[in-house]
Amino acid sequence: MSMTITEKILARASGKKAVKAGELVNAKIDLVMCHEVTTPAAITMLIEKGIDKVFDKKRIVVTPDHFQPAKDIKSAELHKRLDEWAKRHKIKYYYKLGRAGVCHALLPEQGHIRPGEVIIGGDSHTCTYGAFACFSTGVGSTDLAAAIATGELWFKVPESEKIVLNGKLPKGVYSKDVILAVIARIGVDGALYRAMEFVGPALKDMSMEARMTMTNMAVEAGAKNGIIGFDATTKKYLAKRLKDKKTYKVYESDADAQYVATEEFDCAKLEPMVAMPSLPSNAVPISKCKGKPMDQAYIGSCTNGRIEDLRIAAKILKGREVKIRTIVVPATPTIWKQADDEGLFDVFYRAGCVIAAPTCGACLGGFMGILAAGEKCISTTNRNFVGRMGHPKSEVYLASPATAAASALTGKLEDPRKFL
Amino acid sequence: MSKAHVYKRDHINTDEIIPARYLNTDDEKELAKHCMEDLDAGFMKKVSKGDVIVSGEDFGCGSSREHAVWSLRGAGVQTIIARTFARIFYRNAINCGFYTIESKDAVERINDGDEVQIDYQAGIIEDKTNGQRIEFRPLPEFALEIIRDGGLLEHIKKVKG
Numbered sequence: 168m169s170m171t172i173t174e175k176i177l178a179r180a181s182g183k184k185a186v187k188a189g190e191l192v193n194a195k196i197d198l199v200m201c202h203e204v205t206t207p208a209a210i211t212m213l214i215e216k217g218i219d220k221v222f223d224k225k226r227i228v229v230t231p232d233h234f235q236p237a238k239d240i241k242s243a244e245l246h247k248r249l250d251e252w253a254k255r256h257k258i259k260y261y262y263k264l265g266r267a268g269v270c271h272a273l274l275p276e277q278g279h280i281r282p283g284e285v286i287i288g289g290d291s292h293t294c295t296y297g298a299f300a301c302f303s304t305g306v307g308s309t310d311l312a313a314a315i316a317t318g319e320l321w322f323k324v325p326e327s328e329k330i331v332l333n334g335k336l337p338k339g340v341y342s343k344d345v346i347l348a349v350i351a352r353i354g355v356d357g358a359l360y361r362a363m364e365f366v367g368p369a370l371k372d373m374s375m376e377a378r379m380t381m382t383n384m385a386v387e388a389g390a391k392n393g394i395i396g397f398d399a400t401t402k403k404y405l406a407k408r409l410k411d412k413k414t415y416k417v418y419e420s421d422a423d424a425q426y427v428a429t430e431e432f433d434c435a436k437l438e439p440m441v442a443m444p445s446l447p448s449n450a451v452p453i454s455k456c457k458g459k460p461m462d463q464a465y466i467g468s469c470t471n472g473r474i475e476d477l478r479i480a481a482k483i484l485k486g487r488e489v490k491i492r493t494i495v496v497p498a499t500p501t502i503w504k505q506a507d508d509e510g511l512f513d514v515f516y517r518a519g520c521v522i523a524a525p526t527c528g529a530c531l532g533g534f535m536g537i538l539a540a541g542e543k544c545i546s547t548t549n550r551n552f553v554g555r556m557g558h559p560k561s562e563v564y565l566a567s568p569a570t571a572a573a574s575a576l577t578g579k580l581e582d583p584r585k586f587l
Numbered sequence: 588m589s590k591a592h593v594y595k596r597d598h599i600n601t602d603e604i605i606p607a608r609y610l611n612t613d614d615e616k617e618l619a620k621h622c623m624e625d626l627d628a629g630f631m632k633k634v635s636k637g638d639v640i641v642s643g644e645d646f647g648c649g650s651s652r653e654h655a656v657w658s659l660r661g662a663g664v665q666t667i668i669a670r671t672f673a674r675i676f677y678r679n680a681i682n683c684g685f686y687t688i689e690s691k692d693a694v695e696r697i698n699d700g701d702e703v704q705i706d707y708q709a710g711i712i713e714d715k716t717n718g719q720r721i722e723f724r725p726l727p728e729f730a731l732e733i734i735r736d737g738g739l740l741e742h743i744k745k746v747k748g
């Protein structure tokens with residue numbers, strides 16, 4: 168029977184030769200990601216139900232990130248509960264103190280993501296890891312608790328939707344612009360319950376970082392998972408990083424696998440995109456929204472807080488000065504160090520940016536860059552819902568690091584190509 | 588009998604159900620205080636135990652925070668009736684033993700403030716105020732089983748002994 172890559176991985180994980188979209192399976196989980204917002208509740212549930220155990224202490228990765236370091240007393244309590252649990256169960260990979268970082272940037276960077284595996288995390292953007300040809304999806308605290316204790320979860324095998332990316336990206340256009348254009352076309356529920364499988368020649372020139380920006384936002388189209396096939400770029404990225412087991416199994420979609428929909432995009436025709444408030448699907452080309460005044464620019468998050476993103480922003484900011492509050496947040500300590508070593512902090516400092524320690528922070532309206540009523544922020548994050556970064560009357564505009572940096576310079580939505 | 592709170596919109600997201608600024612706790616009563624705050628500041632004043640919310644497409648989209656389900660449950664909401672649900676919200680609801688109903692036309696046929704009665708097994712919503720009778724496909728059997736057992740963890744305990 169012909170299968171998609173998602174079906175093949177779920178078949179393997181549920182001990183079956185083949186599975187079909189729509190089928191319910193019980194899958195073995197290879198890796199569980201835990202952070203301080205959703206995991207403490209899972210821990211409490213497990214304790215209350217008398218099943219306070221972990222299925223495998225080497226297959227659970229823990230990092231506080233949302234309110235890291237703790238922003239107030241309540242979040243400090245969450246950190247404390249996470250910390251006590253991780254220590255009590257001797258979780259092998261517990262990133263704390265100066266090693267903690269934004270989960271979806273940290274796990275791939277630290278070599279925890281392997282192709283062909285089934286990964287879940289207590290966070291909706293867990294779909295990010297699909298860039299490495301694995302099945303990965305976000306769950307809530309109860310699912311998380313079940314996976315922590317048993318190493319298994321029920322799944323409905325998703326139907327797959329193929330996103331074909333043709334052509335080469337023009338200068339000033341990045342994978343963030345591609346995914347915004349995709350979501351603008353199919354809508355925030357355009358891939359509801361589905362696997363979003365990205366294919367096509369445009370992927371070839373994209374780094375793993377750039378690919379993760381796209382799979383990261385699969386959930387913004389309602390998808391269960393985003394997935395990209397394995398290639399030389401994947402292999403090279405993993406070779407330097409994999410922890411523990413260095414081997415993995417590569418699955419590929421069969422040529423005659425079933426897709427419920429196929430969408431083709433000509434990347435060569437894309438412009439930098441900006442998603443207007445308050446849905447990621449409200450993206451329009453920069454030529455249609457240029458000039459709108461902003462109050463803050465935010466460069467960071469699991470979508471675009473990686474070293475490549477900081478380099479792109481620095482290139483535009485170099486030798487210039489920002490006109491609005493500009494906050495740069497490297498997503499992990501390694502990225503932070505790398506940015507410092509490469510002299511990017513010097514560029515940001517001279518441009519007048521605030522440089523913060525790795526955290527989700529302002530991305531979810533937590534701390535370190537909250538918006539007041541009426542304020543507008545150009546942000547490299549993935550979600551621009553009402554109140555996402557602060558006051559319900561504030562507004563979030565999603566864009567690439569280049570567009571955010573260019574807009575920081577002029578204080579309005581700006582075309583980055585004029586600075587490149 | 589339950590009162591219906593109708594939100595005709597699509598894509599009511601988890602940030603509207605429970606804003607992230609309140610995620611520094613997982614206490615259901617605390618979360619309930621801010622339920623639907625950014626969407627309808629008066630919600631907590633008008634909701635009472637056993638009420639239902641009726642809405643459009645993609646209800647609960649956004650984050651994986653189960654806090655959304657907890658805050659609704661804490662606020663006394665018994666079920667959500669929507670045209671479609673976002674995947675993680677739907678799954679969280681089942682795992683928490685919380686009913687969801689997918690109905691294509693309930694949002695058009697039920698008016699805000701109507702009294703409704705729901706038969707979850709048979710798949711029937713009766714709007715006692717306007718006399719409408721709306722059929723829906725009950726949740727799949729395995730989901731009903733999880734809900735009957737009191738949520739996923741209780742279910743696992745039962746099945747695995």
Ligand code: SF4
Pocket residue numbers: 232233269270271290292468469470526527528530531548549
């Ligand atoms: S950076 Fe933002 S989107 Fe990413 S995990 Fe953190 S809060 Fe979620």
